[in-house]
Amino acid sequence: MTALCQTRLMAEIRVAQLSDTHFLEDGEEAEGGAAYDTDAAFEAVYDSMRDLEDDLDLVVVTGDVADHGRAGQYRKAAEAFNRFAVPVNACPGNHDFVTPFSAGIGRLGVSTSRVIEIGDWAFVFVDSSAGVMSPDSSGLTVDPPGETRLHNNGNLGAAEAAWVRQICESVTVPHVFIWLHHPPGPPLPLCYDEDYAAEWRAVVPDLPNLRGMAGGHTHVPDHYEFEGVPVFVAGSFKNSFSMEPQQWLPPAYRTYVFSDDGTVTSENHFAADNDELWPRRPFGRTLKSLFMGEINYDQLREIVAQRQAAD
Ligand SMILES: [Fe+2]
Structure with missing residues (x-):
């Protein structure tokens, strides 16, 4: 690493966020329909990121990596993520089932770490569906049967909330940023869950080193404040939308700059327009x-x- 590069790394950290990639195996139908070709979406986003990649320190994936949580879908996702020259770290969404997710994603350079420290920042990766998990007969925490995990709008649970508090208290760097699938209190009624928002309302004021949060889930690129903390939302590869104006959007991703003074800036990006694959049609x-x-x-x-x- 050159001295110039090292100076930039310590002062400024650059991250790209993909979310809701919803990978499918060849020939599989997307859950719920109305989906873009997510392989084509990955290729288009990857192309769009080529000029950025030399400046990145990390790529983060905030859940719904696979559309049905199947092993083959994670294999495909891992192979795609492995093409990035920088490390990739993922946390699960409500479409991700924890065992196939954890077993299927890991590669050299593609991980599911829960805390990553870079410079003055600790990136904390939260499972925002952890509250639906329960112990099996051996005591191992597992996903519930059926579609309970799939159909939740965020459920932190007492253990995950306690873990977040413990980690934020324990890190030795000044700034924390939380990556998770479900952003708390999104301004989109379809995805708003009051119980989940209340769980975060009880935690956030106790985290003085928390500088921001980022997620996906809504498939609507956005940013807003929650309890005085900036929250950034990435779009999706499955389908992305804008509420103002009301229209479908190309696959989307975000970039971030983390400064050593604790400030975060973020920008939304789209894959190139394609009138056949993802026309910006009004809904x-x-x-x-x-x-x-x-x-x-x-x-x-x-x-x-x-x-x-x-x-
Ligand atoms: Fe999603």
């Missing part, structure tokens, strides 16, 4: 009603089926 009242929490997924599917029957 109508039904999808807006879903995002605004006026209808649920079952009602959306019913409306779509009625329309198709009428055509």
Whole structure:
């Protein structure tokens, strides 16, 4: 490492965040439909990141790595992430089941570490679905059967909350940044869970070294404040949306600059426009009603089926 590079590393850390990559194996159907080709999305994002990569210290992936949490999907994701020249670290989302995620992602350079210290910063990786986990007959903490994990909007749980407090108290660097799948209190009713927001409201004020948080889950690139802390949200490779104006967006990712004075800046980026794969088409009242929490997924599917029957 040159002296110039070392000086930059200590003063300024540069990270790219991918989220909600939702990898599928060849021929598999996406959960819920209405999905982009996530292999093509990865290629487009990877191309878009080529000019940035020389300046990056780390790539972070904030969950929903695989669409169905299957081993083959993690193999594919790991091979894709392994193409980055810098280390990649991932935490799980609600589409990720913990055992296949942990067993399937690890490669040299692709990890699932829970704390990574770089310069003056500690990056803490939280499982924001940890509250749905329960012990099996051996005492091992495992995912619950069925789709409980898949259909949650964030559930931190007492043990994960205690772990976050313990780690933030124990790190020896001045600044902490939390990476997780579910951003707390997102301004999108479909993805807002009051119990989950309350869990973080009880934790954040006790973390004086916390400088920010970043997640995904909503598939709507955004940033806002929660309990005085900046929260950044990355888009998705499966489908990304804008609420203002209401339209579909290309696959998206974010970049971050962490300074040694504790400030964080972040920018949203899109893969190149492609009118066949991800046109920026406006969406109508039904999808807006879903995002605004006026209808649920079952009602959306019913409306779509009625329309198709009428055509
Ligand atoms: Fe997702």
